[in-house]
Amino acid sequence: MNKLIKLVMALIVSLSIVSLPTGKAQAAGFPDVTSFKKEIDYLTEQKVISGFKDGTFRPSVKLTRAQAVVMIMRAIGMPETPVENPGFLDVSTTTFGYKEIAYAVSLGIINGKSPEQFDPAGNITRAEMATILVNAFEMGGLFPPGFKDVSTKSWAYPYISSLAANNITVGYDDQTFRPKNPIDRAQFSAFLARILNPEFQPSSPLVKDSLVDMTAEANIVDVVKNPDKPIIYFIDALSNSLVMLNLETYEEQFVDLKYPAEKLIIKNGKIFVTQLLQGRSSYNFIDMQKGLINVYDANDLTLLKEVNVNIDPYDIAVDDSETLIISSGSGQHTEVQTYNWKTSEELSSAFINDRKLIELSPTINKVYSVDTHHYTGKIESYTLLDGKITKDVMEPRFFGNELRGYIQFTPDGKYIFNGNGTIYTSSSQKSSDLSPLGQLATPFSTITFDLAGNGMFLADRSNEIIAYDYELLEPVYSMETYGKIDHLFYVEETGELYAFTKLKMNNSAIEYTALERIYLGE
Structure with missing residues (x-):
């Protein structure tokens, strides 16, 4: 969380520097803003962005790839030592954002349009912006409902899926994301406001109280947690193997079993x-x-x-x-x-x-x-x-x-x-x-405990988790996952609740086993 706060504060500074308009911020709002008005007003009041001299915001003005990279790279910090030239023919040492582009490419945050071309003046697309945000802020997770126009085979799929999983975007009403469309000032403001202030994150029945950290074709029949480490062990009946999974690094180790x-x-x-x-x-x-x-x-x-x-x-x-x-x-x-x-x-x-x-x-x-x-x-x-x-x-x-x-x-x-x-x-x-x-008020097929926090969590082969007050043995709130819950386990070392669930990604006919990390709280 501290790292995210530092990134957010740096991003506020960078946006003030990079913002194209030079007009005075208007807390009362802009006459040409209808969509994402609250988000834009919030960023204006925070002096994160500003309007033009004529009092407009021009929400439909598109951002260039160089401008977007400069904003993000100034947020995460630039190295004091020179960065190796990325070798793009259209990016010289005098190009706006040269150092930021070189650094972003070296970190793998963004790539060129080809090995020779970066297209710094070209409009940045929604897919490219999703990639930069997810990489820069180290977002994870997958969005099981998916989008109609984003194939799981697309290069941008994991980034767009992570952006949606973190509730930064829910796409359009027709369940599309329109990844090739250029992003404009209003859309970028919405993304940014939702990162800076979760209160602006949209309310959508498609977004659950969990983050899908990983999926696999597996049939997990039993799971135990190491009592001293954030590590779990489970039996996958599909591959007939014993698996050790580190929940901090997500490193896995497998042992094939001779018999069921x-x-x-x-x-x-x-x-x-x-x-x-x-x-x-x-x-x-x-x-x-x-x-x-x-x-x-x-x-x-x-x-x-x-x-x-x-x-x-x-x-x-x-x-x-x-x-x-x-x-x-x-x-x-x-x-x-x-x-x-x-x-x-x-x-x-x-x-x-x-x-x-x-x-x-x-x-x-x-x-x-x-x-x-x-x-x-x-x-x-x-x-x-x-x-x-x-x-x-x-x-x-x-x-x-x-x-x-x-x-x-x-x-x-x-x-x-x-x-x-x-x-x-x-x-x-x-x-x-x-x-x-x-x-108890509810039956269950899996249960786990957080005795230090006076909590216990129950699920009964559904998408719902019931959180109980352990001292009173009474339910206090519920949470919803993307998949139907097979196993719950609480990790004391990180204070996180996890579930192994069964779900279908992007309306696929294949049912996957997912590891979902639950957002705790009422």
């Missing part, structure tokens, strides 16, 4: 990934089952061990001593087992139905399970002691509301939530005391 994977968990700097060695079936009884758990170093995804297990792994948990707790996905009446991953030794087993999700309590001594393939209204608990698991004897509980196949502890261990919104206490060690405390 469904679940992963991080513990003590290690990533544990389930591997299916056989087809899942209700008739694969316990003596027929087998599976594999891959263990990776969380720093570089080095494979540490392949752990053969006597079970079809469905879900996994890991305690502080790195004991593996694995539920079975086959066999109907089957087992949950524990393992020492370093020796591959099976430590214990207990009865469980197949395809149950398991959740390890923050106190590390309780494991809770819930069905995923039908609603039973029942959560079962197990005791974990020294790596050994035993099923608790508890009264059958049908809590009135049908439970979903999703349970989640809060990071502080205070509550356990079911996906239908039911709240349970986890403070008692007696499993028979597991009873509902209340009901």
Whole structure:
């Protein structure tokens, strides 16, 4: 934000210097201005731009490429040392804006019309202006709705898309951007005012409360965040790979997996990934089952061990001593087992139905399970002691509301939530005391927490995120994403909320997986 403020202040100065008219600024407005009147009046009052001596603004006057580059380059600062001549035949050392053009080209902010021609006196197009603004202000993001006249294969597509994603432009009413049209003083004023003051950004149902940082053809089935770094790990079922993504640099690292994977968990700097060695079936009884758990170093995804297990792994948990707790996905009446991953030794087993999700309590001594393939209204608990698991004897509980196949502890261990919104206490060690405390206002299929900010965020396979006050467990506001939300995760290190979503870009028939960064706030 500080960098942006510096850029904005420098831009104000540069516009005062470069502005073509020399007339006095008129706070009362210009008689020839109808479109973008508020934006132009704002910039005039701020002495960013001024009108002509006859009292007009001449909003339709076009900007040249050299003038536009000078404005932007003076905003981001010029080097003290000489810049290498860019080699354009129509740009000499005496050409207006020579140094700025040379610097902008050296930074890749703008290119010439050809290797020999820059066309400094030519009108700058809307596409070129989008490129300069996005490059200079380091804007990112993509605009999923797109524009009818901007193909995803166009050189200008990523820049125009980023400009729209940041709500600097929404194009024309016919859903076109008209990239080849020259930009005039009024349009440039609108773009500039929206950068300087977000209050001028247009209100459009097409612009959501998020920024699409990246898209890919992928099917993300599970994701976890590194507890100490702004890094996430996820399984892409489409490529059957484990991916590590740095959310600061957007660097990715991939590991191909031999067998289909469904679940992963991080513990003590290690990533544990389930591997299916056989087809899942209700008739694969316990003596027929087998599976594999891959263990990776969380720093570089080095494979540490392949752990053969006597079970079809469905879900996994890991305690502080790195004991593996694995539920079975086959066999109907089957087992949950524990393992020492370093020796591959099976430590214990207990009865469980197949395809149950398991959740390890923050106190590390309780494991809770819930069905995923039908609603039973029942959560079962197990005791974990020294790596050994035993099923608790508890009264059958049908809590009135049908439970979903999703349970989640809060990071502080205070509550356990079911996906239908039911709240349970986890403070008692007696499993028979597991009873509902209340009901959230909304069900959910994914949830994440910002306990330092007293917040939690829920979504339920839609475009809507509900933000809750964690202390009161009440909804406070909602946010909308471009795609339907599969996974939410909050990054404490940067204070940002992210979502993996499914969406279609530019009305494409292909559904992509997108990483959306959410704008927090009411």
